[in-house]
């Protein structure tokens with residue numbers, strides 16, 4: 348009798364059949380054309396050297412284990428997986444389902460299957476099981492801010508692979524901010540020439556900035572390749588261009604799209620909410636749609652995020668030009684400029700077959716943007732309001748899923764933005780809390796946020812993400828909370844996989860000495 352290893356997220360149904368299938372040197376894949384390559388690609392890391400589909404391997408030592416793959420009748424993202432003496436069988440609903448099945452297969456093969464390369468001498472075996480599985484929530488997302496601190500491309504690939512092993516299927520890439528513009532726009536090269544870097548960085552309690560230039564951007568080809576890689580891992584990348592606020596980097600490059608009396612002093616070096624916003628005249632609308640047109644060429648996601656958060660109206664209220672503009676557009680006041688803007692973009696995107704996503708401010712003051720997806724970050728109340736108004740909603744509440752907050756109240760945590768969200772709090776989240784029965788279908792899913800003001804390196808991002816993202820993946824997959832006491836041993840077992848991969852996760856008992864920060868990156872007492 349074997350024991351099936353802990354699987355995270357836990358499948359809907361997993362029957363332990365007893366017995367073990369020893370994997371031979373060769374696994375032959377039988378299935379529709381194209382599947383072999385997909386499986387090889389997905390398994391190509393840790394167990395790749397053993398679980399490599401080489402149907403015509405040169406003089407194999409053993410009879411190959413046969414992996415039979417076929418499409419079957421399962422809900423979206425779902426799959427069936429069985430292992431017995433006759434081999435391995437996968438039945439998948441769709442591409443995402445196939446990817447999910449293979450991720451489960453890796454987890455069944457033991458932590459070594461998560462190594463980046465083949466561990467010499469390892470000969471994985473699989474327990475005899477029959478698994479039937481499908482996700483409860485369609486949007487199992489993680490947001491990453493690559494604007495406050497740039498994430499090198501190689502680390503983004505890594506980030507995608509680590510999400511995929513948790514069956515996360517959306518990476519929301521926050522590409523623009525006051526502190527940096529990361530998306531190459533061919534028609535407006537100054538956006539990256541000027542907007543992609545800042546002269547230094549200043550945390551609020553520092554007397555001055557560190558005078559260390561910080562920056563970087565991604566070319567369109569780099570992002571296209573990343574989109575393809577993510578797709579092969581079952582992940583859709585949802586790009587965000589944050590508008591019409593949070594645009595200091597844009598205005599540093601192109602002050603002509605702002606208000607002459609209210610322009611930023613270059614790309615921002617510190618954090619906050621800035622009053623310098625777009626002046627929404629026809630020229631700015633052309634700029635915005637030009638940028639979005641290039642964005643659509645790179646990202647094939649059905650959803651396009653246009654921000655909408657934290658756009659103060661002071662500039663417009665103080666501007667004669669803005670008041671005239673609002674009147675010309677038939678609006679009662681400048682306060683209607685942002686709803687008008689969102690509605691313009693919603694319809695422009697819809698004409699191109701895409702759906703607008705925005706932070707929950709897009710429905711403030713009962714603004715009407717029918718068909719827009721609302722991302723609820725100021726708690727879940729705006730999301731519940733949006734559901735009642737007929738919107739699809741992604742719950743991304745700051746109180747539970749802002750992973751830039753401290754992972755505990757321990758004074759040794761490395762510096763974070765403030766507040767704390769232990770993994771147990773993530774585990775206890777019920778995505779459907781407060782949702783009326785007849786509005787449940789509107790809840791697309793949930794999403795964790797990694798804002799990077801204080802996540803200054805890829806290691807810090809990993810520390811903030813894990814294990815809280817592993818926990819969120821469990822909640823999203825099951826569509827309900829998980830009891831932290833029951834989950835703890837499962838989480839501990841799962842962390843062995845991340846350890847094999849070398850992920851800089853936070854151990855359940857607290858940070859390791861070199862994870863505590865220090866110097867300027869020490870926790871500050873509040």
Ligand code: ACM
Nearest residue numbers: 656657706724798
């Ligand atoms: C946000 O945290 N400003 C969406």
